[in-house]
Amino acid sequence: MAALVVDPVMVSTSGDVLAGPSILSTFLEELLPMADIITPNLKEASALLNGMQLETVDDMRSAARLLHNMGPKNVLVKGGDLPDSSDAVDILYNGHNFYELRSPRIRTRNTHGTGCSLASSIAAEVAKGYPMLSAVKVAKRFVETALDYSKEIDIGNGPQGPFDHLLRLKSHSQACHRQQPFDPSDLFLYAVTDSRMNKRWGRSIIDAVKAAIDGGATIIQLREKDAETKDFMESAKACIRICRLHGVPLLINDRVDVAIACDADGVHVGQSDMPARVARTLLGPEKIIGVSCKTPEQAEQAWVDGADYIGCGGVYPTNTKENNITVGLNGLKTVCMASKLPVVAIGGIGVSNARAVMEIRTSNLKGVAVVSALFDRECVQAETRKLHEMLLGSNIGST
Numbered sequence: 023m024a025a026l027v028v029d030p031v032m033v034s035t036s037g038d039v040l041a042g043p044s045i046l047s048t049f050l051e052e053l054l055p056m057a058d059i060i061t062p063n064l065k066e067a068s069a070l071l072n073g074m075q076l077e078t079v080d081d082m083r084s085a086a087r088l089l090h091n092m093g094p095k096n097v098l099v100k101g102g103d104l105p106d107s108s109d110a111v112d113i114l115y116n117g118h119n120f121y122e123l124r125s126p127r128i129r130t131r132n133t134h135g136t137g138c139s140l141a142s143s144i145a146a147e148v149a150k151g152y153p154m155l156s157a158v159k160v161a162k163r164f165v166e167t168a169l170d171y172s173k174e175i176d177i178g179n180g181p182q183g184p185f186d187h188l189l190r191l192k193s194h195s196q197a198c199h200r201q202q203p204f205d206p207s208d209l210f211l212y213a214v215t216d217s218r219m220n221k222r223w224g225r226s227i228i229d230a231v232k233a234a235i236d237g238g239a240t241i242i243q244l245r246e247k248d249a250e251t252k253d254f255m256e257s258a259k260a261c262i263r264i265c266r267l268h269g270v271p272l273l274i275n276d277r278v279d280v281a282i283a284c285d286a287d288g289v290h291v292g293q294s295d296m297p298a299r300v301a302r303t304l305l306g307p308e309k310i311i312g313v314s315c316k317t318p319e320q321a322e323q324a325w326v327d328g329a330d331y332i333g334c335g336g337v338y339p340t341n342t343k344e345n346n347i348t349v350g351l352n353g354l355k356t357v358c359m360a361s362k363l364p365v366v367a368i369g370g371i372g373v374s375n376a377r378a379v380m381e382i383r384t385s386n387l388k389g390v391a392v393v394s395a396l397f398d399r400e401c402v403q404a405e406t407r408k409l410h411e412m413l414l415g416s417n418i419g420s421t
């Protein structure tokens with residue numbers, strides 16, 4: 023057996039008592055000691071702990087520790103019912119570390135079956151061979167996405183409605199929304215625009231984006247530091263239309279507000295920007311979030327915060343970002359090896375050195391992000407094409 027996931031079903035989120043005292047003793051004496059993970063909600067954790075009051079995240083941590091002492095290898099205390107919390111906070115404890123897993127609280131009556139689905143999804147991920155922490159994160163993301171997808175469903179008259187697990191099988195035919203979940207191979211040739219460079223070469227952002235896509239860019243970030251918000255929004259909306267036509271995701275640098283207003287595919291944030299955890303709360307589970315990281319600790323935090331990828335650099339010195347510390351190929355490799363997320367390298371990268379970057383050969387380095395070597399040039403399309411061909415020729419990172 024790969025693992026035993028025990029969902030100690032006793033009290034539903036709506037308060038219905040689903041199991042009596044005889045079941046409680048079976049949980050305590052037989053199932054908890056052999057479980058790889060248990061997934062109680064607050065009421066169930068309280069029942070397993072003889073009625074202990076659980077009202078804060080600190081209480082959840084204490085409960086996780088006490089439950090862990092009863093034998094399971096991991097404890098996930100689900101805080102969906104925690105009062106006065108704008109996020110849904112779950113605590114995972116493995117006997118060594120606590121992980122505070124936050125996600126946006128999705129306001130809907132259609133929550134029936136979320137606990138069972140979460141536990142089943144964890145079991146499926148563990149069966150695929152993922153470590154427990156990854157399994158829990160993937161399962162949580164699945165449930166959040168399904169909850170968000172199902173929030174308007176109107177079935178039945180009870181206080182709770184069902185949510186729809188089968189969203190991945192349904193066709194999302196709204197043409198104006200990105201249809202795919204994040205695909206790390208999109209990071210292959212990541213074109214990051216720059217307002218100053220576009221101005222210098224007399225180009226609009228829209229022309230710059232079109233040219234980069236024509237040249238083979240696989241994802242676009244609008245990094246328009248000097249643009250007025252209103253102009254930025256107008257250009258971003260036009261760029262999003264173009265990107266959607268070509269199936270290329272478009273992210274906004276720094277400005278989560280602009281990303282929300284334009285329904286962009288996501289954001290890229292740095293260490294001094296809005297924390298990824300907060301961005302995730304604002305953007306919801308489906309948008310793409312990238313975080314700049316120079317160290318393994320930052321990479322770990324990005325993952326815990328629910329980011330989808332990390333940007334690591336400057337790999338080489340750059341004039342595009344002032345006072346940016348260069349991490350070099352060694353720094354990049356160290357971060358890649360520590361990161362559980364896919365990585366894109368950034369900083370001073372162009373046709374002459376992209377191969378050396380990709381040749382560090384860590385499986386999660388998925389591509390290069392480039393500003394000046396594409397946009398501080400006369401012909402963006404030709405420069406992008408050259409880099410694209412070079413990357414394809416090097417045959418690394420394209421899958």
Ligand SMILES: Cc1ncc(COP(=O)(O)OP(=O)(O)O)c(N)n1
Pocket residue numbers: 212214243245275276290291292293294295312313314332333334343366368391
């Ligand atoms: C893909 C990618 N990686 C890193 C960065 C840098 O982000 P940040 O550190 O926030 O710096 P600014 O770009 O905001 O100046 C990035 N933009 N993209």
Ligand SMILES: Cc1ncsc1CCOP(=O)(O)O
Pocket residue numbers: 335336337339340341342343346368369370371391392393394395
């Ligand atoms: C935004 C950013 N973050 C780290 S390096 C960098 C600048 C990359 O620009 P260029 O590709 O012109 O060196």
Ligand SMILES: [Mg+2]
Pocket residue numbers: 275276290291292295
């Ligand atoms: Mg930033």
